[in-house]
Structures are given as C-alpha cells and as structure tokens.
Amino acid sequence: MKRITLTLAVVFAVKLYYRSASAADLDWILRPTVWLVELVTRIPFVREAGIGYFNRDVGFAVIPACAGVNFLVAAFATLMLAQRGRLWLQLPVAALAAFAATVVVNAARLAVAVGLHHHRVSFWFLTPPRLHQLEGVIFYVTALFLLALAVQEKKPCAA
C-alpha cells in the first residue's frame, strides 16, 4: 500500500508540473531526446524560444507535448509496481531508469515520426496527426511491456 501511495504521489506531482511546464522548463528531457534524434536521423534541430526544437527544412518541431512525460510517469509507475523490496532504494533507481528509457524510446518514436511527417504518410481515417499519435502509443505501450519484462527477468527463478 505504501508503494502504491508513493508511486501515485510522484506520478501526480510530475503530471502537475508538466501541465504548466514550458519548453524551457522541459529542456532537461527535450535536449537529450533531440540530441539522440539528431544522431539517428542526421537532421539538425535548432532550439527556438517558446517552441522547443525545430527543423525548418522538414517542418518538424519537438514541442513540450513531444517530451514523453506521460511515458516517463507510466514507466516509473511500471518499474515501481512491478518490483518488491526496498522501497527507498528502488525509488531513485526507478526514476533514473524511467528517464533513460524515456529518452531512448521517445527518440526512436520521434525518428520514425520525422520519417512519416517527411513522406506525408496517411492511411484511411489516419491523417498525419492521428498516425503520429497512434505511432507514439504503439511505441510507448510496447516499450512499457519490454520494461516490465526486463524487471521480471531479474527475479530469481523458483526451483
């Protein structure tokens, strides 16, 4: 019960912070993510005040909504709730692991999103913005399952 309460408190606090956070406030997560996207796609992004990171040639912006904060809190909650043991030791470890996972998964998602945007991909009712969101959900849910599986792998096998 203590674990669930603590996890929910952190999740609500981060969501509350995220609701009013600007691009500058979220630079701690946007900057490493964009750096990784640039590394993968070879497309440079320029930081623009009040927007986030932008590439004029492709017409793609990485704005606060793209920061992956929802995934960050979902990953943190998954890591916290999938484990047993010392709560106060697991809290910072889960937070760091969730941050690292968010940067990697979000960069992969954005790299694919840049490609979809560049080629103006759309399908049936899936307009480019809807496809962008759907792609994100598929990436995030798959990554959360992989995270939970990785945590389970650490458990000793019952003989």
Place this chain on the structure above:
Amino acid sequence: MLPLACYLGVTLAMPLLDGNAGPAFAEHAILVVLGSALAVIPWPWLMRARARGR
C-alpha cells in the same frame, strides 16, 4: 497487464480525474485504445513462445 494499466491510467484516467480532458479527448481516447490494442496483440504469443523455450 501492469504496463498497460499504467499507460491507460496516465493517458486516459488522469486527464478525466484532474479535469484536463479537452474537446479532443474522445479522439485521443480512441487512438490510445487502438494503439494499445495493436501493441498488445503480439504479447500473448510471445509470452507463450518464451515459456515453451524455457
């Protein structure tokens, strides 16, 4: 199902609870449910294959 519960909790339940669900929430919810369903499809098969491999 814990990862899915966490994701749906953060993306669907929390905006409803904190009153942050705007007019586009219905479309958002449909895309979240559709994307989650697509992402979950291979997992039962993968888990069965993994269990057989042990």
